[in-house]
Amino acid sequence: xxxxxxxxxxxxxxxxxxxxxxxxxxxxxxxxxxxxxxxxxxxxxxxxxxxxxxxxxxxxxxxxxxxxxxxxxxxxxxxxxxxxxxxxxxxxxxxxxxxxxxxxxxxxxxxxxxxxxxxxxxxxxxxxxxxxxxxxxxxxxxxxxxxxxxxxxxxxxxxxxxxxxxxxxxxxxxxxxxxxxxxxxxxxxxxxxxxxxxxxxxxxxxxxxxxxxxxxxxxxxxxxxxxxxxxxxxxxxxxxxxxxxxxxxxxxxxxxxxxxxxxxxxxxxxxxxxxxxxxxxxxxxxxxxxxxxxxxxxxxxxxxxxxxxxxxxxxxxxxxxxxxxxxxxxxxxxxxxxxxxxxxxxxxxxxxxxxxxxxxxxxxxxxxxxxxxxxxxxxxxxxxxxxx
Amino acid sequence: xxxxxxxxxxxxxxxxxxxxxxxxxxxxxxxxxxxxxxxxxxxxxxxxxxxxxxxxxxxxxxxxxxxxxxxxxxxxxxxxxxxxxxxxxxxxxxxxxxxxxxxxxxxxxxxxxxxxxxxxxxxxxxxxxxxxxxxxx
Numbered sequence: 001x002x003x004x005x006x007x008x009x010x011x012x013x014x015x016x017x018x019x020x021x022x023x024x025x026x027x028x029x030x031x032x033x034x035x036x037x038x039x040x041x042x043x044x045x046x047x048x049x050x051x052x053x054x055x056x057x058x059x060x061x062x063x064x065x066x067x068x069x070x071x072x073x074x075x076x077x078x079x080x081x082x083x084x085x086x087x088x089x090x091x092x093x094x095x096x097x098x099x100x101x102x103x104x105x106x107x108x109x110x111x112x113x114x115x116x117x118x119x120x121x122x123x124x125x126x127x128x129x130x131x132x133x134x135x136x137x138x139x140x141x142x143x144x145x146x147x148x149x150x151x152x153x154x155x156x157x158x159x160x161x162x163x164x165x166x167x168x169x170x171x172x173x174x175x176x177x178x179x180x181x182x183x184x185x186x187x188x189x190x191x192x193x194x195x196x197x198x199x200x201x202x203x204x205x206x207x208x209x210x211x212x213x214x215x216x217x218x219x220x221x222x223x224x225x226x227x228x229x230x231x232x233x234x235x236x237x238x239x240x241x242x243x244x245x246x247x248x249x250x251x252x253x254x255x256x257x258x259x260x261x262x263x264x265x266x267x268x269x270x271x272x273x274x275x276x277x278x279x280x281x282x283x284x285x286x287x288x289x290x291x292x293x294x295x296x297x298x299x300x301x302x303x304x305x306x307x308x309x310x311x312x313x314x315x316x317x318x319x320x321x322x323x324x325x326x327x328x329x330x331x332x333x334x335x336x337x338x339x340x341x342x343x344x345x346x347x348x349x350x351x352x353x354x355x356x357x358x359x360x361x362x363x364x365x366x367x368x369x370x371x372x373x374x375x376x377x378x379x380x381x382x383x384x385x386x387x388x
Numbered sequence: 389x390x391x392x393x394x395x396x397x398x399x400x401x402x403x404x405x406x407x408x409x410x411x412x413x414x415x416x417x418x419x420x421x422x423x424x425x426x427x428x429x430x431x432x433x434x435x436x437x438x439x440x441x442x443x444x445x446x447x448x449x450x451x452x453x454x455x456x457x458x459x460x461x462x463x464x465x466x467x468x469x470x471x472x473x474x475x476x477x478x479x480x481x482x483x484x485x486x487x488x489x490x491x492x493x494x495x496x497x498x499x500x501x502x503x504x505x506x507x508x509x510x511x512x513x514x515x516x517x518x519x520x521x522x523x524x525x
Contacts, residue, residue: 127432129398130406134519135491136475138466145460146479146489153458153502199477200461247438249430249486253458374432375458375479375489 007097008232009386010225011040011218012350014343016178017331020117021212025055026071028214028333029113033072036216040230042107047074049099049108049219051092053082056116056334057212059123068111078105085370086282087240087382088112089215089339094238094384096219106220113214114334132374140372141207144285145199147377151254151287152201155302159201161309162286163192165321166205166328168313169283173325175355176344180211180331187329206286206328213333215343233349233386236363237268240382243373257381258295258367266297269385271363273297276385278348278358279319280341282369283326288378292367296383315356323348323356338368342384349388362388395468395513404435408447413518418508420486422448429486452508453525454482461497476500480522491521500524 013035015028029052037044050072052065061067065081078099082088092110099105116122137143151157170187173179187205195205218230225232244257266272273296281292290304298319299307313321324330324344327337345364347353353361363385370380400406412419420429423437424444436443458479462469469475476497481487492500493509505525510518 126403130400130403130409131432132489133398133468134395134513135477135489135521136462136466136469136472137477137489138468141464142460142462142477145462146458146477149460149502150458150479196463198462198464200459200463202460249428249438250457250481375487 006222007100007219008222008225008234009093009217009346010220010228010230010232011036011042012215012343012346013039014178014215014340015213017180017211017213017333017340019180019182019209019211019331021115022118023115023212024119025057025113025115025214026068028115028212029068029111030072032113032214032216033109033111036109036218040218041228042218044073046107047109048076049078049096049105050074050076051080051082051096051108051110053088053092053112053114053335053339055114055336056122057114057119058121060121076105078108082112084240084242084368084380084382085335086284086338087368087370087380088335089217089342090238090366090368090382090384091240093217093219093235093342097235100219100221106224108219110217110219111214112216112336112339114336115212116210116334117212127374140284141199141202143372143375144287145202146375147253148201148287151291154254156305157201157287158305158309159193160189161290161305162206163189164308164313165286165289166192169322169326169329172315172323172356173329176324176330179325179329180209183325183329183331202285208284208327208332211331211333213331214336215339217339217342217346231350233346233388236271236385236387237265238382238384239265239268240380242370242380244381245376251376253376254291256291256295256377258292258383261381261383262296265383265385271385275363276365277320277360277363278323278345279321279365280345281322281365281367282338282341283322283328284332284337284369286328288369289321296365315358320358323353323358342366345386349386394470397513397515397517404433406433409433412447412449413520416510416518417449418452418520419447419449422446429482429484431486431488450482450484450486452482454480454506456500456502456504456506457481457487459500459502478522480506492524493521494523
């Protein structure tokens with residue numbers, strides 16, 4: 001075993017995903033944090049490392065992470081701001097592992113909490129008012145409509161395949177007690193096909209819905225976890241890249257940063273796609289799931305539609321996909337989103353997934369996506385392979 | 389365009405100096421940022437060249453000719469699109485080797501396809517401020 005594999009995730013917690021809860025990111029964070037302490041038996045004052053994901057609902061406060069430490073009564077010796085959106089949970093775990101190895105802290109909590117459906121306090125500023133707003137690109141759907149159109153042009157894209165992703169994930173959400181109540185009913189292909197097109201060829205059921213919620217992960221050495229008798233999973237490998245192809249004016253936008261990091265990730269883990277027992281990819285849009293299947297080698301480039309149609313993606317299938325429903329079917333708790341996919345992976349690997357338990361949950365591939373840039377795909381791509 | 393439609397005019401020079409873009413537009417010239425070290429355009433404007441990291445930048449007029457690289461039709465309401473739906477939104481790849489997000493005007497949005505040649509056209513923001521768009525060539 002390499003010296004780098006001795007840091008583990010030794011606990012997780014997750015709140016229910018709620019739409020317009022009327023509660024703050026602090027309150028959700030408190031719920032996730034208290035639950036994490038309660039079921040791991042870790043005392044609050046043993047936590048000396050904290051990574052806090054920046055929240056859309058609190059983005060006007062540049063000291064959000066410090067305010068969070070204060071809100072939770074923590075005195076961290078290592079404090080990290082998770083500023084890569086949906087990559088901040090896996091990225092936070094990777095950074096916490098480095099901090100623990102460097103002796104900056106011993107027990108870290110990676111906390112993501114957001115409540116954008118209750119309060120929106122973000123303004124992306126920069127170039128957007130002059131160059132993105134006037135043509136009517138206010139948010140991710142138009143950019144993803146553009147991305148999908150290009151993907152479709154280059155490789156072909158089956159609506160049925162995207163529908164199958166949405167339907168499979170919805171089926172998984174039905175047994176997830178933390179999933180948004182609104183999504184607790186099965187989805188049919190007819191419903192998917194008839195759902196409103198909002199930015200061609202993007203349908204409303206290809207998209208996530210902004211909600212409120214939180215999740216938290218406990219990171220420590222394997223030795224400490226063993227001493228405490230805690231369940232654990234090992235982050236076997238992690239890789240991330242931001243602003244892929246950032247010095248190109250005309251990159252192929254169907255190629256994301258995942259194409260760069262996937263080979264590195266597998267090499268670091270000493271594993272290949274055939275070794276992955278479940279895939280918990282960041283799923284802001286169904287096309288992102290399909291494109292990641294290609295980048296991570298589950299199928300060839302441009303073969304995503306065929307692969308999805310030919311493969312059982314249920315929790316009992318060849319490649320269990322977002323077994324908790326993912327963000328598309330559990331709801332997207334703002335920028336706490338990346339932790340939702342990670343929490344489900346850890347839950348499965350702890351054998352706590354109940355009716356949707358994957359039979360052989362020894363490995364999981366979890367990914368993150370952060371921010372939608374100008375006319376490309378996404379800003380940050382991050383991926384982690386977990387091993388039981 | 390009806391009087392009820394509001395298309396707010398953004399403030400130039402807030403993020404980086406963009407005045408040449410806006411002054412060019414009012415003269416019906418599309419002026420974009422150009423890296424003098426590599427002789428390449430970049431868009432949106434940046435504080436440095438994305439090719440070299442230097443500030444050896446200037447603004448140059450482009451032909452406005454290019455082709456549709458990606459296209460969508462925005463069908464949901466949001467700020468600045470009231471009265472404009474369904475709205476053709478495209479990524480245009482200009483012949484000068486730079487892309488920009490823009491609207492195609494003067495055509496049924498359903499007619500716009502990837503690969504179509506386009507030419508510069510001028511749209512209006514509030515107060516008759518011109519803003520670049522494209523039309524099918």
